[in-house]
Structure formats: C-alpha cells, structure tokens
Amino acid sequence: MTVRLFDSLSRELIEVSPVDGETVKIYSCGPTVYRYIHIGNMRSFMLGDLIRRALRFEGRNVQWIMNITDVGHMTDEVSDTGRDKMELAEADEGLSATEIAEKYTNAFLEDSDLVGIERADLYPRATQHIDEMIDLIKILIDKGHAYEVDGTVYYDVTTFPGYGKLSGNTLAQLRAGHRQEVAVDPAKRHPEDFALWKKAGPNRALKWPSPWGDGFPGWHIECSAMSMKHLGERFDIHTGGNDNKFPHHEDEIAQSEGAVGHQVVSIWAHGGFLQMSGAKMAKSAKNVYRVTDLVEQGIDPLAFRMLCLGTRYRSEMDFSWEALEGQNRRLADLRRRVASWGDAAAELSEPARELDERFREAVADDLDMPRALVVLNETVASKLPGGEKVALLSTWDDVLALDLLREARERWEPTDEMRALVAERDEARASKDYAKSDELRDRLQGMGLEVMDTAAGTQVRPRT
Ligand SMILES: [Zn+2]
Known part of the structure; x- marks a missing residue:
C-alpha cells in the first residue's frame, strides 16, 4: 500500500515515492533548546516519527533527521527585531549557551523516548553548521537573491517570484500589513526582506566570523543548510508545526530553491496545534505541561500518544486531563486483554487479514490514525481467536508504538x-x-x- 500525505504547498494528497528510488528522506524542524519542550510541541514532533513508522510499515527504507536549534531563533521572527532565545536563557539560568543547549537537548530526547518517538537517524545542531550556512548565503548573494548592509545580510524577497506560495502570505498581502506597522528596519530594501546573517552587537556572545564580519545566522537559513547538506538538494518530506509555515518554511523555500534553482522538497507536512481548553499551549498562557508532568500524575506517557492518535494530525486537538486519564485506563485495559489472549498465531484467517488490510489502508491514507484505532477496537471486540488478535496488534504496534504487549511480556513464562x-x-x-x-x-x-x-x-x- 502506498502512503499518501497531504502536501501543504500544493494542498493535495501526494503518494510518497522516494526521489532517489530507494530511501524516503525526511527532515523535521526540531526544538529550540532553551527550555523544556511541552506536550503541545511534542505532538508536532511525533509527526515525523509517525510518518517514518507508517512508511516502514509498508516496507520503505526511511532516513529521518531532526535539527536542534541552538542559535538564531529570535523572540520575534516576523519583524527580525527580537532577541536570541538562547542568549535570553543564558542570562536567566547563569549557564553558558552550550550548557543550556546540552541540558535541554537531553531533556527533549528523554521526553521523546517516553512518548514512543523513536530516535531520528541524526540530530544536526545549528552551531555545528555555521560554515554551511555561510556558504549558502554567499551563493544567494552571488545569485542576486541577497544583499549586505553593514554586516547584516538580507534576503530580497522580490527576487523570488514564488514567495508566499506556502503560507498564502504574498508580498501584496504582507505590504498591506506593513503599512500599519510603525517601525521597519531602514537598512532593508523592502519591509518583507528577512535576515540571513546578523551583525553581532557589542554584548553578543554567540557569534562567528564571516565574510561580513562577526555575526550569527538567522533561524531559517539553518534548516536550508542542514536539510540540503544531510539529505541532498532534492528530498522527500519536510515536517513542522502549523506555526512553522510562516515565516520559517516560506523563507526556507525562498532560500533553498533560490540557491539551487529547483524544487527541493516533495511534500510539506504540517501538524496542528494542541490546545488547552481552546487556548494554544504556551508558556505565557501558564498552561504548559511537560511529559514528565504526566508521569508525575501517574499517567503512562504512551496514553498521551494514544490520545494524540485519536485526532487527525493536521487538526487542532483539545487537551484535557479527563480525556488523558480515560486513555490511560483504556491502554492498561488493552494491554491486559492482549496478555490474556496467549501467544501470537502464526497464520491469519480471512477475517483477520481483512482487518489488517483496513488498518493499513487507514494508516496509508494520510495517517488516518483515528480510523486505524476504530479497526483496532473492532478487532479487540471481534470473535477472532485470541492468537490472531495478538498477531494483528503486535504488528500494528510498529506504527502505534503503544507497547501493547507490555503486560503479555511481563506475565510471560518459559515453556x-x-x-x-x-x-x-x-x-x-x-x-x-x-x-x-x-x-x-x-x-x-x-x-x-x-x-x-x-x-x-x-x-x-x-x-x-
Ligand atoms: Zn526548521
């Protein structure tokens, strides 16, 4: 079965077929490591994992990488006037930027493990790819897409006719918005231009030498540089949260395609937000939970995964403790049932094969996990022999990653x-x-x- 995914750029379902004919290459925008990752972000990061699992389920080879942003992500990315999040954390915590990055990268990976995100093949760090970013910026200047003003390099968005094609924020629309804004960086040729490289101010610690003087990269350039370095100038899938569409991914397309002169990514996949009683989960809203907070409440973190699987990845999802506790009970009950069914059957009957077919069709259909869970419930309630149910559920768990055989394993006795x-x-x-x-x-x-x-x-x- 061929997996189809919704491409945010063409707004169509596209069959995933590796451009190199062998391995599906996926790049996911990863965390900015200046604080703990909350469960709302975790839902977005699960998307890359779920795509990888779905593709492997259908026999594809997959290479998945996720970047770690440890420099350049500003508090205000839209108008280029913010402060670097890493440097702000440095001031807050009395740790060096490197120590902060280390601390929160490790915490992120531990939280990822808890919710069943299998480790990516590579986690490239922005600070380890400064040379690649500088090289890319040089190419953009040579090709007339970028210009330098006093140590800062900007991308001239008017040189890229497709600007706005992903987010719908065309230059005409952005211009109407900018007319109402008070301050626009006077060094820019156009208010919509964005920084690729920024001149380091006198108090800036995170900085590197460049052909334009000491400075640091913008956030967007890191994903162009790292994705193309590790996956090539033409790769299959790029994931991120809905909030990454603009400006982050819009700018990434302008940079990458501007530099190489052709399409780079086949499918742009974006995940919906996780809302807390209708409000976006955000530190400022004081409704932020980390995966370890769930564990402290006695919740199996995989119950959070199951809760997420119950909503289509592109839809916004409402988080409630009641729903989570419900999934926690359901998961424990499911594992108990699996343990009571004995060993997996070696052969499947026709009705079991039909259920398997329906499960696979749901997964392949733009990761329709709610539908896959309906098939799972039907299977559990069916009159199939227990061994066949175990065989099905243990196979499906490669995608679900709910550790459905945990109790069966714990109860197991050797013959x-x-x-x-x-x-x-x-x-x-x-x-x-x-x-x-x-x-x-x-x-x-x-x-x-x-x-x-x-x-x-x-x-x-x-x-x-
Ligand atoms: Zn990114």
Missing part, C-alpha cells in the same frame, strides 16, 4: 523445553564448554528469545 535448554546451557558454561553453550544460545534465539547472561545464569525473554 518446559525452554527451561531445559537454559539449564543445559548453564551446565555447559559451568564446565567451560563454550561451543556447546553457544549452540544452545543459538537454539534459544531460534525460538524467538532474547538470551541474557546474568550473575544468576542464563535468562530468557521474548524478543520484542
């Missing part, structure tokens, strides 16, 4: 045959007959087991 082989292997090890011990390990592994050498001897458990 008499397994126990005998384990005892035989411990004897072989005690008498230093390593050839025999290895042979017995291979036999146990052949039974689908993970074999561990512990102080108490050989331990086995089902391989996950």
Whole structure:
C-alpha cells in the first residue's frame, strides 16, 4: 500500500515515492533548546516519527533527521527585531549557551523516548553548521537573491517570484500589513526582506566570523543548510508545526530553491496545534505541561500518544486531563486483554487479514490514525481467536508504538523445553564448554528469545 500525505504547498494528497528510488528522506524542524519542550510541541514532533513508522510499515527504507536549534531563533521572527532565545536563557539560568543547549537537548530526547518517538537517524545542531550556512548565503548573494548592509545580510524577497506560495502570505498581502506597522528596519530594501546573517552587537556572545564580519545566522537559513547538506538538494518530506509555515518554511523555500534553482522538497507536512481548553499551549498562557508532568500524575506517557492518535494530525486537538486519564485506563485495559489472549498465531484467517488490510489502508491514507484505532477496537471486540488478535496488534504496534504487549511480556513464562535448554546451557558454561553453550544460545534465539547472561545464569525473554 502506498502512503499518501497531504502536501501543504500544493494542498493535495501526494503518494510518497522516494526521489532517489530507494530511501524516503525526511527532515523535521526540531526544538529550540532553551527550555523544556511541552506536550503541545511534542505532538508536532511525533509527526515525523509517525510518518517514518507508517512508511516502514509498508516496507520503505526511511532516513529521518531532526535539527536542534541552538542559535538564531529570535523572540520575534516576523519583524527580525527580537532577541536570541538562547542568549535570553543564558542570562536567566547563569549557564553558558552550550550548557543550556546540552541540558535541554537531553531533556527533549528523554521526553521523546517516553512518548514512543523513536530516535531520528541524526540530530544536526545549528552551531555545528555555521560554515554551511555561510556558504549558502554567499551563493544567494552571488545569485542576486541577497544583499549586505553593514554586516547584516538580507534576503530580497522580490527576487523570488514564488514567495508566499506556502503560507498564502504574498508580498501584496504582507505590504498591506506593513503599512500599519510603525517601525521597519531602514537598512532593508523592502519591509518583507528577512535576515540571513546578523551583525553581532557589542554584548553578543554567540557569534562567528564571516565574510561580513562577526555575526550569527538567522533561524531559517539553518534548516536550508542542514536539510540540503544531510539529505541532498532534492528530498522527500519536510515536517513542522502549523506555526512553522510562516515565516520559517516560506523563507526556507525562498532560500533553498533560490540557491539551487529547483524544487527541493516533495511534500510539506504540517501538524496542528494542541490546545488547552481552546487556548494554544504556551508558556505565557501558564498552561504548559511537560511529559514528565504526566508521569508525575501517574499517567503512562504512551496514553498521551494514544490520545494524540485519536485526532487527525493536521487538526487542532483539545487537551484535557479527563480525556488523558480515560486513555490511560483504556491502554492498561488493552494491554491486559492482549496478555490474556496467549501467544501470537502464526497464520491469519480471512477475517483477520481483512482487518489488517483496513488498518493499513487507514494508516496509508494520510495517517488516518483515528480510523486505524476504530479497526483496532473492532478487532479487540471481534470473535477472532485470541492468537490472531495478538498477531494483528503486535504488528500494528510498529506504527502505534503503544507497547501493547507490555503486560503479555511481563506475565510471560518459559515453556518446559525452554527451561531445559537454559539449564543445559548453564551446565555447559559451568564446565567451560563454550561451543556447546553457544549452540544452545543459538537454539534459544531460534525460538524467538532474547538470551541474557546474568550473575544468576542464563535468562530468557521474548524478543520484542
Ligand atoms: Zn526548521
């Protein structure tokens, strides 16, 4: 089954087919690491993971990278007048920018693990790609898309005819908006131009030498530079939150396509916000929760994942503790049922295969996870033999990542045959007959087991 995704640029469903014929390459805009990531952001970051899982489910090779923004993300990106978020945190916490980046990157990765986001293949850091950004800016200047004024380099948006095609913010519309604004940077040729490189002021610590003097990169240029460095000048999918469409992704398109002269990304996928009783989750609104806050409330973080899967990724989603607690109970109940059904059946009957087909069709249809969960509920309630239900759910869990077999694993006991082989292997090890011990390990592994050498001897458990 071919996975289709909604492309925010063409506003159409597009079949995912790798441009290199082999590997689907995905770039996701990652976190700005100056504070903890809240669960609203986490929902956006789940999108890249979900796309990767859906594609692998259908047998595709996938390469997924997510950047870490550790410089250049300003508090006000639209008018280029903000302060660097990393530098602000530095002042707040009494740590260096590097220490802050390290602290919040680690926290982000730990929170990601908790909600079932499998680690990306690479997490490139902005501060480690300054040379690539400078090279890209030089190309944009050479091609007439950018100009320097007193150490700051701007992108001239009038040189890119497609500006506004992603967000709908065309120059004419932006101009109407700017007429009402009070202050516009007088160095810019047009109010809509944006900074690629900024001159470092006297108090700026995070700065690098460049052909235009000491300075630091804008936020948007990092994603152009890092995506094209690691995935090439033509790749398949770019993800982000809805709030990244403008100006971040609009500017990224102008930069990347302006530099290479052709389309770079096949599909732009954007995730909806998570709302708290109708309000966007934001630090200023004081309704911010971290994944670890859920854990402290006794909630399984994967119940949050299940809650998210119940809403289509493009839609805005309302968060409530009641709904989360409901999912928490449901997930525990689901795992208990799976554990009661015994071992997975080796073969599926026709009705089970039909359910599998419907589940796959839902996932492939622009990640229609709410529909996939309906198929799951039907399966659980069906009259299929337990073994077939286990077989289906354990396969589907590759996409759902809800650890549905957790309780089954915990309740699991080895068979008499397994126990005998384990005892035989411990004897072989005690008498230093390593050839025999290895042979017995291979036999146990052949039974689908993970074999561990512990102080108490050989331990086995089902391989996950
Ligand atoms: Zn980005």
